[in-house]
Amino acid sequence: MDVIIRNVTKGLLPFIIVFGVYILLHGHLTPGGSFPGGVIIASGVALLAISFGLRKAERLVKEETAHVVEGIVALFLVLVVLFESFARDMLTPTGMAFGLWSAQHVLLLNVVGGVMVSMALILIVFLLMKE
Amino acid sequence: MIEVYVGMVLIALTGMYCMVWKKNMIKKVIGLGIFTNSIHLLLIAIGFRTNGIPPILTQVNADYFAMQAVDPLPQALVLTSIVIQLSVTALALGIVTLAYRHLKTLDTERMNRLRG
Amino acid sequence: MIVYLLLVLFAATFLVLIVKRDEIAIIAILFSFFSMCYMFMNPEIMVFGFGGWSPPFGIVWVLDKLNVFLALLVTGISSVIAVYSLKYIKERRHRYYTLLCLITIGLLGVSLTGDIFNLYVFFEILSVSSYALVAFFLNEHAIEGAFKYLMVGSMTSLFILIGIAMLYGLTGTLNFADLASKISHDPPYMVALGLLVAGFSLKATIVPFHAWKPDAIEGTPAPIGAIFTSVSTAIGVYGILRILFIFNLIQINWVLILFGAITMLLGALMALVQVNVKRMLAYSGVSQIGYVIMVIGFGTLLGITSGLYHILNNALIKTLLFMGIGIGIYLTGKENLNEMGMKNTPLLICVGIGLLSLSGIPPLNGFVSKWLIFMASWEISPMLTAIAIIASALTLAYSFKIFSAMFLANRKIEAKVPKILLIPVIILTALCVFIGVFPQAGLNMIEPAVNALLNQNQYITAVFGG
């Protein structure tokens, strides 16, 4: 890829990932949540892979790591749902407008689901780019 | 409001035309994407309300909110549908790459070993 | 309660990939089957609201008799196939079992849900895992079948989505019971009905929508072919039935009768001339679904009963046949009928019983449901009975072709069949004979389901009252 895209990527990549994490963490307060946040994180990695090549991107996230992390995080999702159904009141309180630490298990679900989505999308991008 | 529905029908017909008549596999997948997005447009248009406010309950009073807020459910449906669409497209592209490896072409006319 | 069942299946899906033990998936699917058996014993309609929301607002799963009957069938067939596949699939087995778990989740979700968009989501889970399983062998035929199925299947899924969007725009609700109380029979509603029926008839393979099936099944592993012809079609028929139930249109419907009669004849005629075994059985599945669609179109008590009974019997017989012929493919490595001659007495008996049952020979289960179908169609028009009997005769003709090619051929392979492949086949054969000899047992399972389907008010009150 040409110089402009490379340099822009270099500058923007941290911000893209931070923005993704922000969307993840504020999923219960503002529009967004696990899927959009995960997609934004994955699109940052995809941008890296497109502009610098696959090898550079694999230095950030390896393919095998993505595989394993996705599976383990999916199991975490099961655990969160189980925990929610047994001990709903032990989690954070409900109904504080614009308070990050609220809305019970939704925050946890968003984070776990976001990691899962981002890993899955990174895997898809890597596998399709290898062809 | 009617323009949106007319536009949706036109986009859906474009997508269907692209899926049915184009002979290239990738173009067929693109047609699928266009068709799906037209339906997302329909869903969003169903929930639309002129001069509406975003469906987030903050300091405004509840009556005004119920009068003015757009319907949040179609947006959730569209988000879900986008996720499904993403997985279908990824799978389709994977299958297209494998098909290219076997057939050495992307022409769907050549893909007729199974017939009769 | 039902959440844990889903969680077990979902956890098994990913545990198989991480731990790389296939037994986990089998145990999870068997667990879902036994829990469905337990649910089946419960006489009342059960309603589960997800996340503690009450029915019209949250997603609900309704376990009325029809849903539970279908879920029992689905999980039963899935568990038999899961056991069978342990030996049949030789390579990349973990991924196979992951996809099998996903397909079970999809089937279970579609059959149990009480929310129309949730139905679409689970339908898509089912569809996507089906596309992936068609492409499982990654050879040329598998890829070709998968691409065709994906294109046709996703197009009709989108038709379903348009139908759902129209229904939501017209009524403002997604819950089945709420929809049923708000729906009228104006033209816009009817367009939505047509779109939904067309979408589900792809899975049920009614004639203009049937073409993907033989192509897809020719490339798949044989047990997946069994899922497609038995359970997946049952889900399609269930979708049509449930949509008609919501619209309160379970009455005589010449659209379904017309399409059913055409499907029946065309499937049987096309099966007659095939050379590939799986392809022939796929067309046979198309033909058998034609009967079901036709009798559902009658809308009478006898019609619906015979239709559901035929779904059950067709699922059992098709799974038995695909598995029995899968053993042949496993031993010979060929799918062409010319090269499949073999000598094995237990397999001969099982496949022979399956073929006789498929063509409706008296003391077997295929005859029972076909007899009911003939009686139901006689009430409407003797012409339809004649068509059904002609299709049945054609069925006998192609069944004989399979039997002669497999067991009466000159070149015979004498091979030992692995026990784990034979046991599920024998179980299904025993079930076929049992239902044939004691048809009342099957009828007792189906009658509550038919009553649930014909009684719309009961469903609505159960959902909103509970």
Place this chain on the structure above:
Amino acid sequence: MFEQWSLFALAFMGFIFLGFLIYMLGNRKSRKEEMKYETYTCGEPFPKVSIGVENFYHAVKRSLGIKDLRSHHSGRISDYLIWVVIGTVIVILLTVVWV
């Protein structure tokens, strides 16, 4: 609906089993004699023949209707998609008109 059926079915299966038994008993003696005779044509032993699958329903296969049907299942995705679209349109029209 099926009160007498189970009895009948059991009897039916019993008769089939009985017939099979009689057939086996009758066959046991004659099998030895059968070994001696072979079919000869033109002075050579005639091999056992069975019909190949392609020729099984030969007349049906050549009949015009089936040929036409098979040629329409052309294996092209575009055709299948056109069928789906046309089928959907027909279903919608028929539901709007008839129901």
